[in-house]
Amino acid sequence: MDDIILQFHTSAVAVLWPLLSKVPTWITYAVAYSVGGCVVLGWIALMAIVGTYGERRIAGFIQVRYGPNRVGPQGIFQPLADGIKLLCKEDTVPNVANRALFFVAPVLVLLGAMIPFAVLPFSERIVLTNMELALYYVLAFQAIEVIGILMAGWGPGSKWSLYGGMRLAAQMLSYEIPLGLCALVIILLSGSLNLGEIARWQAGPFLGMEHPWIFGWAVFRSPAALIAFFMFYVGGLAATKRAPFDLPEAESELVAGYHTEYAGIRFAFFFMAEYAAMYVVCAMSAILFLGGWHGPIPRPETAEGFEFMKTWSDLIQAGAPGAATFVDRCTLFVSSLWSVVSSNDGIRLIAREAIGAANVVGKSFFLYFVMIWARWTFPRIRIDQVMHLCLKVLLPIGLGCVIWAAVQVVLFPH
Amino acid sequence: MSEANVTETAPPASRRDSLRTEEMLLNMGPQHPSTHGVLRLVVRTDGEMVRESWPQIGFLHRCFEKIAESLPYAQALPYADRMDYLGSVNNGLAFCLGVEKLGAIEVSERAAHLRVIAAELNRIASHLIAFGTYALDLGAFTPFIYGFREREMAVSILEKLSGGRLLYHYPRIGGVANDLTPEIASDIRAFLVQMRKVWPEYNALLSDNQIFVKRTANVGVVTREQAIAWGFTGPCLRASGVRFDLRKDQPYSLYERFAFDVPIGEGTKGTTGDCWDRYWVRMVEILESCRIVEQALDGIPEGPVLTKVPRVLKLPKGEVYVPCENPRGELGFYIVSDGDPKALRIKSRGPSFCNLSIVNEICRDVLLADVVAILGSIDIVLGEVDR
Amino acid sequence: MTRRPKNAFRLYCTDVWAGIYTTCVGLGVTIRYLFGKNVTMLYPEVRPEIPPTHRGLHALDESKCILCRLCATNCPVGCIAIESAGKGKTGMVTRYDVDYSQCLFCNLCAEACPTKCLRLTEAYSMIRGRREDCVLRLARPKSQSEIDEHMVKLARREAEKKAASKEAPETP
Numbered sequence: 001m002d003d004i005i006l007q008f009h010t011s012a013v014a015v016l017w018p019l020l021s022k023v024p025t026w027i028t029y030a031v032a033y034s035v036g037g038c039v040v041l042g043w044i045a046l047m048a049i050v051g052t053y054g055e056r057r058i059a060g061f062i063q064v065r066y067g068p069n070r071v072g073p074q075g076i077f078q079p080l081a082d083g084i085k086l087l088c089k090e091d092t093v094p095n096v097a098n099r100a101l102f103f104v105a106p107v108l109v110l111l112g113a114m115i116p117f118a119v120l121p122f123s124e125r126i127v128l129t130n131m132e133l134a135l136y137y138v139l140a141f142q143a144i145e146v147i148g149i150l151m152a153g154w155g156p157g158s159k160w161s162l163y164g165g166m167r168l169a170a171q172m173l174s175y176e177i178p179l180g181l182c183a184l185v186i187i188l189l190s191g192s193l194n195l196g197e198i199a200r201w202q203a204g205p206f207l208g209m210e211h212p213w214i215f216g217w218a219v220f221r222s223p224a225a226l227i228a229f230f231m232f233y234v235g236g237l238a239a240t241k242r243a244p245f246d247l248p249e250a251e252s253e254l255v256a257g258y259h260t261e262y263a264g265i266r267f268a269f270f271f272m273a274e275y276a277a278m279y280v281v282c283a284m285s286a287i288l289f290l291g292g293w294h295g296p297i298p299r300p301e302t303a304e305g306f307e308f309m310k311t312w313s314d315l316i317q318a319g320a321p322g323a324a325t326f327v328d329r330c331t332l333f334v335s336s337l338w339s340v341v342s343s344n345d346g347i348r349l350i351a352r353e354a355i356g357a358a359n360v361v362g363k364s365f366f367l368y369f370v371m372i373w374a375r376w377t378f379p380r381i382r383i384d385q386v387m388h389l390c391l392k393v394l395l396p397i398g399l400g401c402v403i404w405a406a407v408q409v410v411l412f413p414h
Numbered sequence: 415m416s417e418a419n420v421t422e423t424a425p426p427a428s429r430r431d432s433l434r435t436e437e438m439l440l441n442m443g444p445q446h447p448s449t450h451g452v453l454r455l456v457v458r459t460d461g462e463m464v465r466e467s468w469p470q471i472g473f474l475h476r477c478f479e480k481i482a483e484s485l486p487y488a489q490a491l492p493y494a495d496r497m498d499y500l501g502s503v504n505n506g507l508a509f510c511l512g513v514e515k516l517g518a519i520e521v522s523e524r525a526a527h528l529r530v531i532a533a534e535l536n537r538i539a540s541h542l543i544a545f546g547t548y549a550l551d552l553g554a555f556t557p558f559i560y561g562f563r564e565r566e567m568a569v570s571i572l573e574k575l576s577g578g579r580l581l582y583h584y585p586r587i588g589g590v591a592n593d594l595t596p597e598i599a600s601d602i603r604a605f606l607v608q609m610r611k612v613w614p615e616y617n618a619l620l621s622d623n624q625i626f627v628k629r630t631a632n633v634g635v636v637t638r639e640q641a642i643a644w645g646f647t648g649p650c651l652r653a654s655g656v657r658f659d660l661r662k663d664q665p666y667s668l669y670e671r672f673a674f675d676v677p678i679g680e681g682t683k684g685t686t687g688d689c690w691d692r693y694w695v696r697m698v699e700i701l702e703s704c705r706i707v708e709q710a711l712d713g714i715p716e717g718p719v720l721t722k723v724p725r726v727l728k729l730p731k732g733e734v735y736v737p738c739e740n741p742r743g744e745l746g747f748y749i750v751s752d753g754d755p756k757a758l759r760i761k762s763r764g765p766s767f768c769n770l771s772i773v774n775e776i777c778r779d780v781l782l783a784d785v786v787a788i789l790g791s792i793d794i795v796l797g798e799v800d801r
Numbered sequence: 802m803t804r805r806p807k808n809a810f811r812l813y814c815t816d817v818w819a820g821i822y823t824t825c826v827g828l829g830v831t832i833r834y835l836f837g838k839n840v841t842m843l844y845p846e847v848r849p850e851i852p853p854t855h856r857g858l859h860a861l862d863e864s865k866c867i868l869c870r871l872c873a874t875n876c877p878v879g880c881i882a883i884e885s886a887g888k889g890k891t892g893m894v895t896r897y898d899v900d901y902s903q904c905l906f907c908n909l910c911a912e913a914c915p916t917k918c919l920r921l922t923e924a925y926s927m928i929r930g931r932r933e934d935c936v937l938r939l940a941r942p943k944s945q946s947e948i949d950e951h952m953v954k955l956a957r958r959e960a961e962k963k964a965a966s967k968e969a970p971e972t973p
């Protein structure tokens with residue numbers, strides 16, 4: 001995003017308000033980052049809203065019932081109603097609580113969930129900070145949330161909360177390692193820790209194709225990455241405390257786990273943190289393994305894209321002559337639209353970024369859906385089984401993947 | 415053991431010198447999501463390990479026995495329904511059988527068939543709840559709703575038959591309340607078809623699921639000897655490998671006429687008598703109950719459904735105990751009459767109460783999550799434990 | 802420590818495989834229902850069909866009631882309270898209260914009624930905020946004057962009857 005800001009500062013601003021160009025760049029940066037931060041906050045809130053609504057609605061349909069459908073058309077305002085309800089609730093603090101820990105915990109948890117958004121790209125340019133160590137940063141700062149939850153476990157002085165906190169600590173020790181190994185596979189293959197670089201690498205040449213479109217995605221580049229993708233996703237389920245790994249809040253065992261004693265807005269913080277963390281894991285999986293902002297079909301402006309479009313229309317023409325004119329017209333329309341769009345650099349940039357963002361968000365939402373789907377299907381795993389799964393199943397397979405990836409990189413460098 | 419003793423128990427010596435750990439006394443219930451009502455479990459834990467657990471009961475005590483002694487038999491019957499509210503027909507049936515045996519009251523064959531149909535439908539409904547709530551205990555929500563979807567069909571049939579949706583008050587002294595209509599009969603057949611259709615789906619979703627198997631197999635193993643020693647009955651006893659079913663071994667209400675198998679636990683996924691076996695026996699019993707209902711429906715004779723009994727029913731002096739196979743095990747009412755219209759003493763022997771007594775024996779040195787799994791697999795109904 | 806079984810690795814592999822396989826099977830079951838038809842109904846707009854056998858709130862046909870009080874005596878909890886002006890067939894039901902905070906919906910009252918004027922209907926929803934409101938008054942409320950009138954009528958009829966029976970033996 002830096003270059004956009006700079007561009008904005010030097011060109012657009014200078015044209016529109018010449019006075020503004022006198023402003024030192026750091027102020028522009030500060031303003032731009034503040035705006036970006038607010039957008040991210042809004043995005044997290046939106047995630048919580050979409051998450052709760054989607055979760056309850058999908059759960060409803062899976063369970064052959066309706067789910068929330070009263071507030072607004074099809075119940076889309078239900079999360080708002082819930083939010084208002086949570087805001088109006090009494091803020092209770094247990095007598096025996098360690099007040100400092102009790103109050104800090106929800107903030108820390110939400111903070112931990114928000115930090116990865118600083119480096120999480122939505123598209124090639126739409127990223128707050130293009131950090132070289134982005135992947136490392138995301139994995140490292142996930143631990144902040146864990147500290148927050150440990151505090152939430154200890155703070156209220158409730159035994160159930162304590163269990164929730166301790167379970168999370170045990171769980172974290174087990175899922176962090178395979179999660180890191182899966183990321184290592186991608187780091188080895190792509191040779192970068194920068195999320196943007198990794199995504200760009202997935203559009204790079206592969207198997208003699210210059211623009212390999214869907215086959216350029218990491219999962220298709222190496223079997224190790226394919227396995228790592230599934231493992232990363234499972235590890236991510238554990239990291240976000242989603243079923244079947246929802247032991248820290250297992251409601252049939254621990255009442256509500258670490259947030260047993262929290263009510264009102266503090267509870268909402270935990271809630272938002274969970275959905276934000278879910279999005280982070282999904283987006284990370286999409287960026288690391290599923291091509292990031294690169295769509296499954298090539299962009300029309302590339303040579304491959306043109307070829308693709310042509311073959312496609314040829315094929316359809318051969319198969320169904322009746323549809324040909326329509327399809328032809330569509331193809332023509334799209335390419336002419338593209339030529340119009342790409343004639344202007346600014347519009348072209350916006351269009352590219354919009355398509356890229358749609359790709360990332362679309363893929364993330366699909367993974368998000370799978371998380372919800374899984375939650376409403378499976379029973380909960382026991383704590384020793386989580387450790388068994390992570391340390392005895394995922395870890396060896398993960399090590400295998402890393403070795404495979406290393407060998408692949410050495411034997412078949414691009 | 416009292417609670418005072420518990421708190422004073424020192425941690426094991428091996429741990430004491432290396433790292434100071436504390437054992438914790440945990441109150442599971444009476445307001446806990448998975449104690450199936452208002453059971454209180456006092457659990458002594460060492461981290462996640464449960465060292466001991468004492469069930470504390472009585473939160474739902476409604477003086478059934480005393481009330482039943484102060485009312486005429488016909489009026490005590492609806493209270494018997496309310497003991498085990500998930501197996502209401504079976505409870506009423508046990509009470510009626512006792513009264514009928516002591517009073518030598520004849521029951522027509524049609525009424526007996528209807529009783530079997532209603533009791534088996536109720537058993538299916540009860541096992542579906544057991545299936546659903548067990549899934550819920552282990553953290554799976556969806557099977558619970560699917561179980562309720564089929565249960566709803568069974569409950570609607572029973573509603574058409576008896577008028578109630580949970581507490582049917584269907585078996586009466588001398589027969590049953592209402593007669594079967596062709597419409598209800600076709601409903602029942604449709605239900606049986608649906609039940610058999612979704613049964614494999616339940617297994618795909620839950621019974622065979624690796625997570626579920628890992629959570630239940632080899633957990634809470636009750637050996638054959640233990641099961642007998644602790645007075646287990648019903649599916650829990652059969653899961654431990656004892657082929658004992660009152661419907662087969664001591665038939666009542668014409669059960670001897672129907673062909674059905676008594677499933678026993680075989681340790682398919684782990685050890686015989688583990689939680690998975692207890693769960694599985696119930697699942698198979700659903701199918702067996704379907705078979706019984708089908709046969710009863712095919713062979714139902716014409717005739718009256720309610721024998722006339724005197725308005726003020728006086729039983730001869732004496733005492734009687736007729737055990738009956740409730741969805742949870744042996745249920746019987748021990749009735750002592752001194753010739754009055756009211757019983758001198760009524761004592762109920764309920765399966766949940768007896769099955770629950772083993773909790774401290776098997777919830778020892780298991781994980782906290784296993785306590786929930788074990789408790790769910792025993793399938794208690796607190797209404798009957800507390801009376 | 803338990804001894805490591807010989808085929809430990811095979812067990813491990815089958816375990817992992819079973820985990821993956823049953824996971825997919827389970828997901829397959831739920832996804833089919835995701836696009837299936839719902840079985841629940843939108844309750845207040847769509848109401849379930851209640852069979853006529855359903856034992857819900859009571860309904861009393863006052864005109865047929867003979868004030869025998871069999872319903873009240875047969876009730877296990879004694880939640881029926883009856884008051885009347887006069888007795889028997891000619892009596893007027895001035896109060897017929899059922900306390901639903903106690904009622905078991907057991908149907909014993911309706912079954913005991915000799916004239917079948919008491920019935921448990923299909924009505925099932927009864928939401929009250931207070932305990933006192935759980936008592937339903939089934940008899941039509943009557944004003945004091947109406948009751949007095951009835952008593953006078955009864956008395957007059959009684960007197961007529963008496964007069965008739967007194968006169969009767971003297972006529973021949």
Ligand code: SF4
Pocket residue numbers: 875876877878879880881899903904905906907908909910911
């Ligand atoms: S239904 Fe039963 S409890 Fe209710 S009033 Fe009638 S007899 Fe009494």
Ligand code: SF4
Pocket residue numbers: 865866867868869870871872873913914915916917918919
């Ligand atoms: S039993 Fe029937 S007739 Fe007798 S008092 Fe009750 S409602 Fe009236």
